[in-house]
Amino acid sequence: MKRVTLRDIAQTAEVSLATVDRVLNGRAGVSEEAEARVRHAMDVLSFKSRRLDAASMGSRAYHFNFIIPRGPKNTFMVNMRRYLDSITQQMAAQNIHLTGADYAELDEQELLDALAAVDPDRCMGVALVAIDSAPVREAIDALVQKGIAVVTVVSDVTSSRRFFNVGPDNVAAGWLAASLMGRFAGRRPGKIGVIGSMSLRDQADRHLGFEQVIAREYGFLEVLPVSEGCDDSAVTIELTRKLIRDHEELLGIYNIGAGNRGICTAIEESGRKSELVVVAHELTKHTRQALVSGAFDAVINQDYQVEVNDAIQALRAFVDSNVAAMPLPVHLDIYMRDNLP
Numbered sequence: 001m002k003r004v005t006l007r008d009i010a011q012t013a014e015v016s017l018a019t020v021d022r023v024l025n026g027r028a029g030v031s032e033e034a035e036a037r038v039r040h041a042m043d044v045l046s047f048k049s050r051r052l053d054a055a056s057m058g059s060r061a062y063h064f065n066f067i068i069p070r071g072p073k074n075t076f077m078v079n080m081r082r083y084l085d086s087i088t089q090q091m092a093a094q095n096i097h098l099t100g101a102d103y104a105e106l107d108e109q110e111l112l113d114a115l116a117a118v119d120p121d122r123c124m125g126v127a128l129v130a131i132d133s134a135p136v137r138e139a140i141d142a143l144v145q146k147g148i149a150v151v152t153v154v155s156d157v158t159s160s161r162r163f164f165n166v167g168p169d170n171v172a173a174g175w176l177a178a179s180l181m182g183r184f185a186g187r188r189p190g191k192i193g194v195i196g197s198m199s200l201r202d203q204a205d206r207h208l209g210f211e212q213v214i215a216r217e218y219g220f221l222e223v224l225p226v227s228e229g230c231d232d233s234a235v236t237i238e239l240t241r242k243l244i245r246d247h248e249e250l251l252g253i254y255n256i257g258a259g260n261r262g263i264c265t266a267i268e269e270s271g272r273k274s275e276l277v278v279v280a281h282e283l284t285k286h287t288r289q290a291l292v293s294g295a296f297d298a299v300i301n302q303d304y305q306v307e308v309n310d311a312i313q314a315l316r317a318f319v320d321s322n323v324a325a326m327p328l329p330v331h332l333d334i335y336m337r338d339n340l341p
Contacts, residue, residue: 007328012041016331018306029341062096064315066308067114067128068153069105074231074258075284077105077129080304087308096312099123105231106199108133115139118148125149125315127166127308130157132201149318151311154302155202164314168302168330170202174209174256176332177279180298181210181252182218184277189220190251193243195229195236197257206256206281221251229259237262244270252277264290283335291337301333 010020015034022030023038030038041047071078081100088098101117103110108131116139118126126143130136130152137160140150144161156165181192194210196203207226214223224247227239236259243250244266253276255263260280264287267273273295280287283301290296310327317325335341 005324008045009038009041009047012045013037017328018303018331021306021309060095062125062316062319063099063123064096064125064127064312065099065101065118065123066153066311067101067103067111067126069129070102073233074105075286076258076282076304079284080129080308083305084308091312096316098312106131106197108135111136112139115143118143120146120148123148124319125151125163127151127153127311127315129154130201131155131199132157132204133199136160149315151314151318153307153311155200158201163318164326166307166310166314166327166330167202168332170205171209171212173281173300173332174206174211175213176209176300176334177206177254177256177281178210178213178218180279180300180334181254181277182214182221184279184297185218185221185251187220188251189222190249191222191224191247193224193240193247193250193253194226195239195253195255195257195259195263196226197229197231198226200257203256210254210256226256229255229257229262231258233259233262233265235259235262237266240266241270244272244276250276252279254278255280257281260284260290260296261286264293264295267295268293283333283341288340291335291340294337297336299335301335302330303333306330 006017006020010017015038019030019034020038023035066084068081069077084100091098101114103114111131112135126148137157140157140160140162143150150162152162152165154167196207198204211223214221229236229239240263267276278296279298280296281300283299287296287299291299307330313327
């Protein structure tokens with residue numbers, strides 16, 4: 001008999017994989033009607049959640065390590081860490097044992113030290129939010145050579161031997177941001193400021209996709225060189241102030257990473273909030289408030305809870321040699337003031 005997958009349930013219920021995941025794990029954010037469709041699909045397909053039934057897990061124990069940048073500057077990463085901590089006991093009841101390590105965001109040496117500390121006798125797999133650099137790639141490949149499965153989360157590492165990348169298509173995320181920016185800008189010619197961190201693969205890919213669509217479809221807009229924001233609001237506030245001060249023709253700002261608090265504050269104080277189009281990433285309490293106030297026009301979001309669960313799923317699939325259990329790419333959502341959850 002064919003094994004029923006989460007994709008089968010999502011297709012039968014006509015909902016997203018994220019919605020199925022929320023129902024199975026008892027999380028908020030699902031309407032009663034959508035939950036009813038998911039549960040009906042589970043009944044129709046005779047699906048029994050392996051996540052919720054510890055007895056079905058068998059006696060095998062899994063030991064995985066997550067390496068995530070530490071806060072408090074990056075709210076998205078803070079939320080990811082909190083969610084990981086919140087499910088640790090639940091996973092342990094299913095013989096999935098999670099441990100965590102962290103490193104200062106964008107600090108390559110701290111990340112290398114965390115990777116070097118992984119014990120192959122105690123760890124089957126590592127999921128990490130990584131810096132895209134040659135030393136990090138070498139450290140990942142060294143773990144793989146020791147038999148440890150490595151999954152990158154959110155941001156990939158170019159040409160590494162990692163097993164799988166959990167996250168959205170970030171080039172497509174950049175395309176999406178450019179389409180939003182171009183449409184909000186209308187046909188007005190002007191300049192677009194970009195703030196981000198090019199040492200992170202997800203942000204570099206977003207920038208690439210953004211420039212592709214602007215050049216192809218919105219040639220009347222000039223994309224300025226990337227200002228290095230370091231995912232730090234104390235840095236992005238000064239960069240935003242400089243962009244506004246130095247470019248009278250500035251029409252918009254695209255933040256491809258974190259540090260949204262600084263951008264929002266600088267725009268609010270500039271008196272140009274109604275003139276500037278701002279597109280950013282990740283729905284947090286700060287970007288939510290920016291949408292409500294009108295400082296931001298759109299936020300492109302990925303679900304960190306789904307990404308943590310998908311990383312666990314991918315590592316289990318590797319250990320079990322079950323390629324059919326690999327998760328799908330993470331879905332992107334667009335939020336504006338009028339459709340906030």
